[in-house]
Amino acid sequence: DTVVAASGLASAQRLMPHNQWLATLRKWQAAIQPAAESAHGLLPHRVTSSGAPLEGPRGSSQxxxxxxxxxxxxxxxxxxxAGRWQRFSEVFVVRELGLVGVRExxxxxAGRSxxxxxxxxxxxxxxxxxxxxAAARRVGDRALASAxxxxxxxxxxxxxxxxxxYYAxxxxxxxxxxxxxxxxxxPVSMPAPPGSEASHRPFWELFLLLGSLPGLLGVFALRSLRHPSDPDSVR
Incomplete structure (x- = not known):
């Protein structure tokens, strides 16, 4: 639940940056980091109010x-x-008899349902x-998402x-x-870094358009010379 809340705050931060929101996210990240230092390096299923693990990682929460x-x-x-997704896949995703599933x-x-x-x-x-x-689609693991x-x-x-x-x-x-x-x-949309090709693409398209204008005008001029307009013609 706290991860979903942090995701909402992070989404708000991307839309409307606020120093206090960013500080809260950094504080939260630092607080949960020790809980992930388990045998699998993944966040636990349940923790105490102080952040101490009560139950190890489980598929439904992971x-x-x-x-x-x-x-x-x-x-x-x-x-x-990427390391977090790899650890999750290694620990919980199983492929047997041509089928793919996620262990709890x-x-x-083993444990109870x-x-x-x-x-x-x-x-x-x-x-x-x-x-x-949903997670596979989010991180771009197309093979697992398709399966x-x-x-x-x-x-x-x-x-x-x-x-x-309907299903079931x-x-x-x-x-x-x-x-x-x-x-x-x-899938996650990565922001284009400053100075990247993506950030300058519209300007290159503008230059190409301006550079092609003389050629286009020349083509129209030649067509007009070869086919003078006829006042009696109908277009």
Whole structure:
């Protein structure tokens, strides 16, 4: 939950920079850093009010963290934390029998299902897998995003009624909402650094346009000489 809140503040900071917001984000980042110093280097699922871990990383919360943390990365560091995504993928993303899924508990460990994870099948959480679709799209992992998207169609028991489409036979509307949201998450847009080609592109296009004007005028002049206008002609 705190990561989502920090993401909202970071988004506001990008739109309307404010020194106090930036200071709050830096303070928050420094406060959570010790909690991530676990065996997996990922933020825990639950912490105390002082930030001490109560429960280690889990797929249902990590998928949300991986989706929203890039907003904070861009504001504080100017780039994504590729190492965090790699650690998450190594610890939670599993590929077996041609299928891809996201575990609720790290590889090599087991735990009970709850309201966060939903039912677990061979340790894989459907809710974590759907939200990881959003995370993969956010960080630009197209291969994983495509695989999870295909499996939503293959395993999600979709049905169509008129112009509407439902998953899980229409019995879990919140699942439909999460999947629709995940499919609409856009990749992170990196700001163009000052002096980059992107920032100067409009000026080059203007120069090219101005440079081509004499040639275009010459072409029209030649066409006029070769085909003088006829006052009796109709255009």
């Amino acid at each position: 998928s949300i963290i991986q989706t929203f943390m890039p907003d904070v990365d861009l504001v504080l560091d100017g780039q994504l934390d 508990y790290p590889r090599g460990t 709850d309201v966060d994870s939903g039912p677990l099948i061979a340790g894989v959480s459907a809710s974590a897998s759907v939200v990881t679709l 999870l998207d295909r499996e939503a169609e293959l395993l999600g028991a979709p049905i169509s009624l008129g112009a509407q489409k 036979f229409g019995l879990v509307p919140v699942g439909d909402a999460f999947l629709a949201w995940a499919r609409g998450v856009a």
